[in-house]
Amino acid sequence: MRPIAPAPLLAAGLTVLASAFVAGTTLLAKMLGTGTLGPALNPLQVSQGRFVFAFAALLIGAAVLRPRFTAPAWPMHVLRVFFGWGGVSFMFAAAAFIPLSDATAISFLNPVVAMLLAIPLLGETVGRVRIAAALIAVAGALILLRPTPEAFQPAALLALGAALFLGSELIVLKRLSGREGPLQILLVNNLIGMGISSAAAALVWQMPTPAQWAALAGVGGLMVSAQICFIHAIARADASFVSPFWYVTLVFASLYDFAVFRVVPDGISVLGAVVIVAGAGLLAWRQARLGRGRESAAAPLPGAVPPQRDSRESR
Template sequence: MYQSRPQNNALAATLILVATAFIAATTLMAKSLGTDTLGAPLPALQISHGRFLFAFIGLCTAATILRPSFTSPRWRLHIARTTFGWAGVTLMFASVAFIPLADATAISFLNPVFGMMLAIPMLGEKVGRVRWSAAVLALIGAFILLRPTPSSFQPAAMLALGAAVVMGMELIFIKKLAGRENPFQILLVNNLIGLIIATCAVLPVWQIPTGPQWAVLAGIGLCMATAQTCFVNAMARADASFVAPFSYGTLIFAAVYDALFYGVRPDSITYLGAAIILAGAFWLALREAHLKKPSPAQST
């Protein structure tokens, strides 16, 4: 039986902020690989393959040192969760080669909204007017970021939107796995399955990376493994409703990285759309926290 960690909100918040810095770094590196910055652009399928390959190597190395205890994995849940996670990260890596990191990151924050919608048919959850209004608000922000006019519409933004949808599906299976297995085991199994899926998918489009591209692929995998480790340990030490707002730091880091390395600065549309999405997502997180509070009768 997996033993939960003691609650520590300060440590959880710190871990989430560290995770957001590493997650934003992976999208920055994916952008360098998807453009001609380091050589001929690599396909998104190859970038996501590198992410799973080197993350798995890093986690296996950590496992040999830490020697954590394992239980029997719930393979069906892991396979479903990882399939959607692999699809989501591949679409995300594809999108950042064409649109600003801040736009792609902001759109990705729609995944809890889609997760809420999908939980209705898949988990039998009931969604009230407040939660629906928060979801609609976030979707309005995404509509603004898509810039739906003939002169400014960016088709690649639909890739980021697709990533949010499938990552919302991943959330359904994360909920089913939550608290059932050791967080390190979940990470290791997730990356093992992801590596198998990514290897099969990349074979038709594989191309030999340059030396710098190999280094960046390794960096993506190790940064993602570090981010995942921080994230699952944060979730084990604090309520999801407390942790969620700190995850929005990814947007700040993404905008800073894009400005520093590519000279891309958010415009007024990015600020407006991102603010509306974050307002909707934050409102949804607050509502979820309220719904999870025990009633006076339950707490006595």
């Protein structure tokens, strides 16, 4: 296969577009979970829709592209999907109760979770810079939790749960992405996810309205579109260049929340988001420095962005 020519501006545009799509999935989940489009759907049913429609879109893509597949590492896929499904379900639940900007910002703690898990599971060592970055991001999360009796947001703990699950998913994905291609990973991920989410959704399932069916299809379609955009982005520019543009997701989440629900982030939300992004950004910057300085057989620092020039990373 011919190498893809670097195109930083295109990569930045694709990452911003992916951010808009990801924020869109959270907006649709909030609309489905708050009764905006009909009787409120349980987050487990919204997660099911995300996997079912994403798998259908990927299956069509695979039929057209006809990629070469290898034998999947099923145990790793199942573990990865379990964490991904849990993270998505917690995220969709949080979006129904707190501002989208808060839920999105707290979920950005997933690189911190992954970094901490990488120490015992991947044998990584963590220096002072990365420890400082983790503490900064955690401080931002505490700000968004508003830990006072008068202002505490219990639902923010759902977003924190999403970060824990998604960070764990990144650890498994680091192992998996070096063995299989991106389309295969996405297909197997959504196939297993469809089974797990359908079993869980059967306990709470209710017939969606026509508008809710459309929104569920939108959640799956937007998620796949975001994955495709980001894979193409990191094939055209270094992750260290692309990663800052990923945080535009917060801007889109705030804009969507205002446009549909008239929610305006307050000063605490803005401060907490800025602190979390600063910590996560410092992690990404440090990993970029480490990546340029040496080649390592160990998996790279897990984070919100894939390793440099590795188009096999997916979400």
